[in-house]
Amino acid sequence: METSRRSASERIDPALAAVGVLALLALVLRLPHLGESLVGDEMYAFAETNDRGLLDVLERVREGGENSPPLYFLLAWLPMQLGDPTVLIRLPSLVLGTAAVPLVYLIGVRTVGRTAALIATAVIALSPFAIYYSSEARPYGTLMFCVALSTLLLLRAIESGRPRWWVLYAIAGCAVLYAHYFGVFPLIAQGVWALWTDRGRLRVLAAVYAGIAIGYVPWILAFLDQKGNSISILAFYAPLTLRGAGRELLRLFPGHPSFAPSDLPGTAAVVLVALAILAALVAARVADRRAGSPPRPSDRLVLVALLAVATPVGFTLYSAAGPELFIGRYLSGALPFVALLVGAILAAPPRPVSVAATTVVVAVLAFGAVESLQDERRRPAYKDAAHYIDDAARPGDAVVQLDLTLGATKSQVTTGGRQLSLDVNFDRDHDVFSAFEENDIVRVYGQAARRSRFLLVGPERLPDPPPGLGARLADRREFVGLLPLEVRVYEPADPARGFDPGALAQAQGLARRRERRADAVGRCLRAAGLDARRAETSPPGSITLEARLAGGGRSLLYVYPTAARASDELPAIQRFLAAGGGRATRVGATVIAYTGAPPGAAAGRVEGCA
Numbered sequence: 001m002e003t004s005r006r007s008a009s010e011r012i013d014p015a016l017a018a019v020g021v022l023a024l025l026a027l028v029l030r031l032p033h034l035g036e037s038l039v040g041d042e043m044y045a046f047a048e049t050n051d052r053g054l055l056d057v058l059e060r061v062r063e064g065g066e067n068s069p070p071l072y073f074l075l076a077w078l079p080m081q082l083g084d085p086t087v088l089i090r091l092p093s094l095v096l097g098t099a100a101v102p103l104v105y106l107i108g109v110r111t112v113g114r115t116a117a118l119i120a121t122a123v124i125a126l127s128p129f130a131i132y133y134s135s136e137a138r139p140y141g142t143l144m145f146c147v148a149l150s151t152l153l154l155l156r157a158i159e160s161g162r163p164r165w166w167v168l169y170a171i172a173g174c175a176v177l178y179a180h181y182f183g184v185f186p187l188i189a190q191g192v193w194a195l196w197t198d199r200g201r202l203r204v205l206a207a208v209y210a211g212i213a214i215g216y217v218p219w220i221l222a223f224l225d226q227k228g229n230s231i232s233i234l235a236f237y238a239p240l241t242l243r244g245a246g247r248e249l250l251r252l253f254p255g256h257p258s259f260a261p262s263d264l265p266g267t268a269a270v271v272l273v274a275l276a277i278l279a280a281l282v283a284a285r286v287a288d289r290r291a292g293s294p295p296r297p298s299d300r301l302v303l304v305a306l307l308a309v310a311t312p313v314g315f316t317l318y319s320a321a322g323p324e325l326f327i328g329r330y331l332s333g334a335l336p337f338v339a340l341l342v343g344a345i346l347a348a349p350p351r352p353v354s355v356a357a358t359t360v361v362v363a364v365l366a367f368g369a370v371e372s373l374q375d376e377r378r379r380p381a382y383k384d385a386a387h388y389i390d391d392a393a394r395p396g397d398a399v400v401q402l403d404l405t406l407g408a409t410k411s412q413v414t415t416g417g418r419q420l421s422l423d424v425n426f427d428r429d430h431d432v433f434s435a436f437e438e439n440d441i442v443r444v445y446g447q448a449a450r451r452s453r454f455l456l457v458g459p460e461r462l463p464d465p466p467p468g469l470g471a472r473l474a475d476r477r478e479f480v481g482l483l484p485l486e487v488r489v490y491e492p493a494d495p496a497r498g499f500d501p502g503a504l505a506q507a508q509g510l511a512r513r514r515e516r517r518a519d520a521v522g523r524c525l526r527a528a529g530l531d532a533r534r535a536e537t538s539p540p541g542s543i544t545l546e547a548r549l550a551g552g553g554r555s556l557l558y559v560y561p562t563a564a565r566a567s568d569e570l571p572a573i574q575r576f577l578a579a580g581g582g583r584a585t586r587v588g589a590t591v592i593a594y595t596g597a598p599p600g601a602a603a604g605r606v607e608g609c610a
Contacts, residue, residue, distance in 0.1 A: 019105045026101045026125040029369050033135035035087050037382035039421050042137040049077045050085050062222045071178035072139035089137045096145035097134025101125045103148040104336045110155045111300035112344040119358055120343030126365035128256040128372050140332040143180040147333040150176050154190050170208045174215035185314030186333050189306045197299045238327040239595050240319045248328040253338050254364055257328050265368040276360040283349030307337035381479035385487050386425035388477050398448040401434040402458035442507050449499035453491050460484035468503030510561040518543040518559040524609035555606050558591040566591050
């Protein structure tokens, strides 16, 4: 009996045991994010899958506000029928994002060797980027898994030569395209590499890729009709510039998609990772020269490198021809191969250097993974704010929502394409009045003033209710997150008189003044030859104009009613832009934010109009 137990233990591959531990660790790091509030574009996914039939989901992805293929939404629909849809909508991302961890190892042992594969598995397990998108109700974790799976099946098909593996590869390749449109870039890279390594595969590859194309025909017809939601507004926050692209690539590795790399993991940590990788490269090169014949990169290492760069290069070419943006989430399909490339570099030098460099990289990633679990690093706590409102609101109370950031734009909600992050978390009905733009504020306060109390909710540093309304702050609660939220409860200062709606006349006067100023600034910008238009959302108290500058730059002008109010808001806008490499200045009652290329001479025209 003892002998059989010993022989069984000897049969356990230590490397596979390590992969199992890393996969379990990956799950443990991803699970806590599963119940966080749905925010931002996750609300599109929720609107298109919640309380709908399966065929209706397909129709909504085609006709709603979505600009992605349907695979993730179909996968999310099934678990949403089994419990809390605001949690279970993320289950496909959790399962597939965690499953990508052992997939990276299986690819690695076939391409870069066992040691490099283990290092890469640790990298993908601990990556803050991978952790985030493994708990995001969006298709990026699904894309990461599908690209990795298709690569493994391609290698298996080449190794065996059996038709069944080519069929499985074709199915996986089709799944890549149904996961995200940018899956086309790694598929092209796989095909080019397979043909480059053996031109005799031309006929087989032609048949396989024809099968992928035929399998995608049903959605191509839908894609041509997909209305979607423009991603061009993202170009202001993630412009296609050398600096912007560098920042997003550092978010991919070793950073986090929601924070500047200088913040998480921090400038010092990024430098340590760069030095560790550089030291490994130099040490490997020195060792090779001493050996007398530097080894030629294997064909399979070339595949890894090709897949690591295919999506960034393809996205850059696409973006240069259109939206002029570069944002990390669209690069998720490259992350498994970035991890494998890093693993290959760290495993290449002599053992002492390899161990030291690997320890540095893994430690930085582990720090980022643990830091992302801190409350102030997690998604905005809309769920906690909604539950507080459930407890604090009395029958007949109004809820005034001044969420002009991650909630939604007016048209996105009124057309049914997207829901508000707060609303989906209420356990009971409330009378909610939402201000999507500055012109709505007088209206919503006019409705709230007819009630005995109202609750004000939105991002921290909420503006006070209009003066003279007779509102007294009765309670206040803050909710920590990467965007702190605040809920205030207001009662009449004089319960016998109630609120005074007549006080809104002053607020209306300020709104009209702000409107006239915004119109005048917009006319001036257009007369100066700049493409200027009004943005659909604005920070509280302002009207926002967007102007495109020469050289790919953009400017946002936040028009306030008074210079004092603009001066008060300037520091917060400067802090926000600093994370993306932008800058802001104030001219009179207008705050001007720049991003992208240096504004140059156009800045004078913009500031002159302000």
